[in-house]
Every structure is written in structure tokens, then in C-alpha cells.
Amino acid sequence: MKHHCYLTQLPPIKYFSIIGTTLYLNLSSVIATCEESGS
Numbered sequence: 001m002k003h004h005c006y007l008t009q010l011p012p013i014k015y016f017s018i019i020g021t022t023l024y025l026n027l028s029s030v031i032a033t034c035e036e037s038g039s
Helices: 005-009 018-038
Strands: none
Touching: none
């Protein structure tokens, strides 16, 4: 598997700095899980 789970679920952080950061921190667990499953 490839690590594009985070690319798919990652919100447009460029357009949202604070909100994007919060979403990124919330998705960090999802990203970590996807990378572990992907690798």
C-alpha cells in the first residue's frame, strides 16, 4: 500500500491556518494510522 491516505483526507490547510492546524492535529492520528498500515 502507498501512503496517500493522508493526502486524501488532509483538508486545504493553505486556506485555513488555525482551523487547518486544528484539523491537522486531529488528523495526525489518522495520518499515523494510515502510514503504519501503508508501510
